[in-house]
Amino acid sequence: MPQKQINCPNCRQPIMADVNQLFDVAQEPQAKQNLLSGLYNVANCPHCGYQGNLSTPIVYHDPEKELLLTFFPPELNMPRNEQERLVGPMIKKVVDNLPQEKRKGYLFSPKTMLTFKGMIELILEKDGITKEMLDAQEQRMGLIRRLLEVFAEGRAELIKQEDAMIDDEFFTLFSRLAEAAMMSNDRASASGLREVQEALLSHSTKGRQLKSEAEEINVARQALETLGQKLTREKLLDLVIDSPNKTRTRAYVQMVRPGMDYQFFQILSERIDKAKGDRKLKLTDLRTLLLEYTAEVDRVLEQRKQLAHKNLDALLEIDDIPAALEANMGAVDEFFVQALTEALEEAHKVGNLDRSAKLSRVMAAIESLSDQPPEMELIDELLQVANDEDAVKKLLQTQADEVNQQILELLSNLMGQVQASVEQAQGTAKEQQIDLLNRLQIVFNVALQLSMAKNFSG
Secondary structure, three states: OOOOEEEOOOOEEEEEEEOEOOOOEEOOOHHHHHHHHHOOOOEEEOOOOOEEEEEEEEEEEOOOOEEEEEEEHHHHHHHHHHHHHHHHHHHHHHHHOHHHOOOOOOHHHOOOOOHHHHHHHHHHOOOOOOOHHHHHHHHHHHHHHHHHHHHHHHHHHHHHOOOOOOHHHHHHHHHHHHHHHHHHOOHHHHHHHHHHHHHHHOOOOHHHHHHHHHHHEEEEHHHHHHHHHHHHHHHHHHHHHOOEEEEEHHHHHOOHHHHHHHHHHHHOOOOHHOOOHHHHHHHHHHHHHHHHHHHHHHHHHHHHHHHHHHHHHHHHHOHHHHHHHHOHHHHHHHHHHHHHHHHHHHHHHHOHHHHHHHHHHHHHHHHHOOOOOOOHHHHHHHHOOOOOOHHHHHHHHHHHHOHHHHHHHHHHHHHHHHHHHHHOOOHHHHHHHHHHHHHHHHHHHHHHHHHHHHHHHO
16 A cells, blocks of 8 residues: 555644555455455554544445445545545546456446445445345354353353354354454453353354364374375275264365375275175265265365466456565465466467466566565474464474564464455365464464563563
8 A cells, every 4th residue: 555644533643654545356356355354544643542544535446346436434524526536536547457348337437335334235245245144244243242241151151042143154253353353462352252262162053063073173184194104095095984973084085185086986996895784885875975075175176276267367467467466475376376387388388478478477476475584484383283282382482582573473464364265265175274274373372472471571
């Protein structure tokens, strides 16, 4: 965002702030999320300590949904001609940035929103999120507030009363609040949310299910890690056959899908042929279940490949490739790199020099942005042991000099990127991103505690 000098809304002293009035999804795919999150145009006054959003005109553009919206905060009391004077250049910029064939009638009749809430509701409605869904979200927020306010001994009863409301969406919202509390160093809120989370996992139907699933996934991971290099298709099949439930079976499929190939299923079929009675029936049902789970994983992988190709094509339409990549590094995963490599090979093969040159610029930009600071090596090590908080603490204690503000900021940024991926992913990919986010949160928590302890002792 461009920095400009403004007067603090509270004490009126001149301060510098990041101010962004144009949110154009066509030029910055993350613009919608930035607007919806509320983390924009925030003033931090060094004189009086004020922190909050600035009242400023906003223009929002999403060509795919054919939305061009304007909003002027009522407190600005801005006359109509002044509004038009301010938004005119921004709308012209929106139109100029679009290819001629994508300039449609909606661009010439921007819709003025009377309230910011109305703007957000319209944006979400175009994404299929109805007012009823928003009301349900508000009810979930209300329940979280009640759980924080009630005494610990009363939480179990309140959770049982509202059990139907405590679903996947509830836990997603709860995780975002907990993450925000940690990143803002709000220890009181973070502590209260942790206590509520423990009660939710113990007393709600969904919480017990999530807790059980997490335990099963952890057991599956440990079993695979124990075998390590000794893991074969036969031993993998033994693990799957001994799975006590579908959750652990699904975990094995998600973790080692490449090992469940034609040869793996051939070994399973041979065991079915040799088995008799209930054993034969069990193995036959297992084969059906494994085929279902592997097909599910394959569908998700194919979707991610298609999304990667779509993201690459969209990136090639943008002039400032490095800036666009830096704003959307969360989308640069192994699928994106694979799509880029394939596209580059194809461009070389057919002799398309222009496309080849642009793809090479994308590759160079990724390599430049991917240069890891030294702290990232430590974070990678910490993530490997993040399922054991004591192990994380011991590792960090041996690297006490590395526990600084920079590593906390890196962890916070990583959590934000992964959270964005969680919201976009589906199925297996979403579960993997949630697992990564949980591990990052554990590492962040421990690092923050050690950092504060170090500051206090100093």
